[in-house]
Amino acid sequence: MKKDLRLVECVVNGKEVAEYVDVRESLLDMLRNRLHLSSVKKGCEVGECGACTVIVDGEAIDSCIYLAVWANGKNIRTLEGLEKDGELTRIQEAFIEEGAIQCGFCTPGFVMSATVLLERGEKLTRDTIRKYMAGNLCRCTGYENIVNAVEKVNHEMMEQKETEK
Secondary structure (H helix, E strand, O other), rough: OOOEEEEEEEEOOOOEEEEEEEOOEEHHHHHHOOOOOOOOOOOOOOOOHHHHOEEOOEEEEEOOOOHHHHOOEEEEEEEOOOOOOOOHHHHHHHHOOOOOOOOOOHHHHHHHHHHHHHHHHOOOOOHHHHHHHOOOOOOOOOOOOHHHHHHHHHHHHHHHHHHOO
């Protein structure tokens, strides 16, 4: 079968990228195989588990069902792009503090989804957090510690907002 290649030009973790990809290639495969971003996990490959969650133009998406060609002109963030100067983000720290990490396979996807949710800057309920994070599956944690981590950071953000008023 002859490959139908297209040029994809996008920004990944703040760096301009230009890759020729097969039109059938997923963003997941481009990120892992071409750009060597190992935080983007290959789980179900049908958009059900959330292990491959990345942020595309501010939205959490399952990169296994998002074609690489759709990323043309987009801004993409993976877990590798969250840290600044070697420092973890507050949500990454909270996952550690709250014991929201066990085997770690699902963690990057959860952190990316939580990042998008927290960037909205809204006061969140536990129910809202659970509903938003429902697209990510975990076989180890039972989810409570994950919800605790997101809730903790959201509470800190809301306190900070109040202080700034």
